[in-house]
Amino acid sequence: MKSLELVSQISDRQVYNLRNGLSKPSFDSIAALSIGLKLSYNRFEHLMHTAGVCFDNSSRSILIRAFVSLASFSDFTVFRCNFILRENGFEPLTKGKE
Numbered sequence: 001m002k003s004l005e006l007v008s009q010i011s012d013r014q015v016y017n018l019r020n021g022l023s024k025p026s027f028d029s030i031a032a033l034s035i036g037l038k039l040s041y042n043r044f045e046h047l048m049h050t051a052g053v054c055f056d057n058s059s060r061s062i063l064i065r066a067f068v069s070l071a072s073f074s075d076f077t078v079f080r081c082n083f084i085l086r087e088n089g090f091e092p093l094t095k096g097k098e
């Protein structure tokens with residue numbers, strides 16, 4: 001079984017902080033976790049709502065939401081998401097080891 005840090009490309013420290021309530025989840029961290037864990041889009045929306053994180057209608061946000069949906073039924077990864085985001089001039093979801 002792959003570690004949460006590996007599949008989500010979120011640092012060990014950030015995962016620790018999220019697990020222990022030391023930091024509030026962001027859109028990017030929730031998306032990275034959702035992609036890495038292959039969660040359904042509905043679960044992603046539920047996590048966003050529970051965390052009190054709002055969607056915006058930026059091109060980057062729309063693209064990431066499409067990636068979350070795609071990842072739930074394919075082998076799409078956070079690594080691939082970050083690559084596509086960078087190729088299109090956007091900030092990656094994570095700055096983890098790739």
